Amino acid sequence: MMNKLKSAVVWLAGITLLTQVAVAALPFPWLGDDNQMPTLAPMLDQSKPAVVNIATRSEVRIQDNPLLNDPFFRRFFNLPEQQQPRTRQAQSLGSGVIVNAKEGLVLTNNHVIQRADEITVSLHDGRSFQAEVVGSDPATDVAVIRIPPENLTALPLADSDSLRVGDFVVAIGNPFGLGQTVTSGIVSALGRSGLGLEGYENFIQTDASINPGNSGGALVNLRGELVGINTAIFSPGQTGNIGIGFAIPSNLVKQITDQLLEHGEVRRAYLGVQMQDITPELAQAFGIEKNRGGAVVTNVIPGSAAEKAGLKVGDVVTAVDGVSLVNADNLRNTIGLLMVGQTIQLEIIRDGKAQTLTAEVTEAQRSAATQTGEVHPKLAGATFGDIEPSSPAYGKVEGIMLYSVQRGSPSWNAGLRSYDIVTSVNRQPVNNLEQFKQMVTNQPELLLNIVRENQAMFLLLR
Structure with a gap:
């Protein structure tokens, strides 16, 4: 089932939200008593200038058959010596969001700019700038680029932790290179992970009509605040949009952005354990419910936060800070999204008895x-x-x-x-x-x- 799920998640250069929303009954603050039709236009007039189109250009090497690089093979078939490697020009389109007008900082997806040799940012008013990469984090698919801070408009960041399923949201982006496009929908689910889409996942799910070109675009609330960066869709058999889209929450984006600006990279939290999923057989062996989610500890790294917290081999970690775990990947994902130095509560089962341990996660130590x-x-x-x-x-x-x-x-x-x-x-x-x-x-x-x-x-x- 999981393999089918992962195969159905489609990477796109874009995202938008489109769901027919019954807005007539909404208590919009700009509605008056003059029987005017309800509209999102006042909010969008303030938000749209902060969303940009991103075009990238890169030189891609054309990969030859490896046999053609074998000197013996070339001599045997009397092939001429190869000249310089062949290349081709590649172009792509995406979207971005200005979040700091004074410094010209633009948020987008890492996969939009990852291999780009040249990045062009086009503004809502028709101006274009060449951008430089400040930093990126492939594990969460967040990137920060910079353009000249010349009369820019920025989007304020909302607290994505306050989102609720059913909240109305609006997406702004550049689908298929058509130009800035606005669509709307609701928050369908929160905390989506285990999709095999990123190294670390905690997505907002929306009923979005998402199309290529919208990756890196803005997901905003009805106050015009940024709640997420649109990233991908779920599409079984690559049949196109079916109303399931994913966005990176603004709080996670801010956490990654702050680290990229301060350190030039992301310093990830590290617990110091190796783990595996709980199977029905292991559940029986460790004296827990067969359908109980969690991860069993198979190794504790000496001197790690896990050892200091008292974790032992054979412990079954069932929750972190009160949030139940599904499997070992869920635990690794949860830890990897924490801030270095953060103190957490680990709910475990040891010898069939429930316990709670306190751990202060440290920074992952990079190997030599x-x-x-x-x-x-x-x-x-x-x-x-x-x-x-x-x-x-x-x-x-x-x-x-x-x-x-x-x-x-x-x-x-x-x-x-x-x-x-x-x-x-x-x-x-x-x-x-x-x-x-x-x-x-x-x-x-x-x-x-x-x-x-x-x-x-x-x-x-x-």
Whole structure:
């Protein structure tokens, strides 16, 4: 069932909300006694100038068959030596939201600008600016870009924790590149996770008619405050919109944005446990209800917040701060969205008895990372390291993580991007950072097998 659910979630460059709303009976504050028709226009007149269109341009390397890069194969078939790698120009469209007019800060989705060499932001009044990337977080799909702060309008942020199912919301974006478009709907559900869409998920669900081009656009309440950043839709069999859309809550967006502005990256909370899902068999073995959700602790990292809190192997974590857990991914997701230093209450079952433990989550310790430019010139500008326990890929993918890559560097020009996972070098599996450094040293060319956004691909660096 979960595989079907994940396969039905469709990545789009866009989002909008469209549901026919019976607004006639709503107590809108701008309605008078003159029998005027109810309208959202006054609120939208204030909100629309803060929503922008984003166009990106990037140079994408055309991937040849790996056999064509094998010297023996080329000699055997008398193929000419390859010239410079072939490339093509790629363009995409999305949306964004101005949240700080004085500093020119624009929020959007990471997948809108992730591989862009050039980002153009077009305003509601027809002006266009070139944008620079301030920072991005692929794990939550949030990105912050900056444009010149010239007579801009910003959207105020609402408290998304105060949202309720049934609240009316409005989406503003740029579907199919048509230009700014407004649609409306309601909040259908809150706290959606486990969709396999992001590394860390806590979505607002809306009955949205969402289309390509709206990713990064604004989901606002009837006061014109930003409650979420629109991101994706649920579409079984990719049949198109069926009225299930997802947005990143404004409180989570603000938390990520603050960290990107202060640190240039997101510092994630870390509990320090390894876990697995509770199965009916394990539930019986640990003396809990068969249908009880949660995660069983299989390992406690020495010196971690979990050890200090008193967690032990075999404990079953059933809730965090009173919110019940479904499975191990739910626990990892919950911890990863916390602030470093936050104190939490863990409800556990130990030896069949319920207990409550208090833990103060710490910052995830990054494994030793290295700038690889000195090891191989084609890797200049990239920082690699072992996959961290806090990463969604930990324990699922064998390889090493590319934690950062400088724009315009040899690594960037070769097609490498932040959070790529290298699984092999010249067809040899990679297990850790030290092995990787040895494998790339003194190699005239590198054929890297990488995993990016759950898809595998080859990159040739020569």
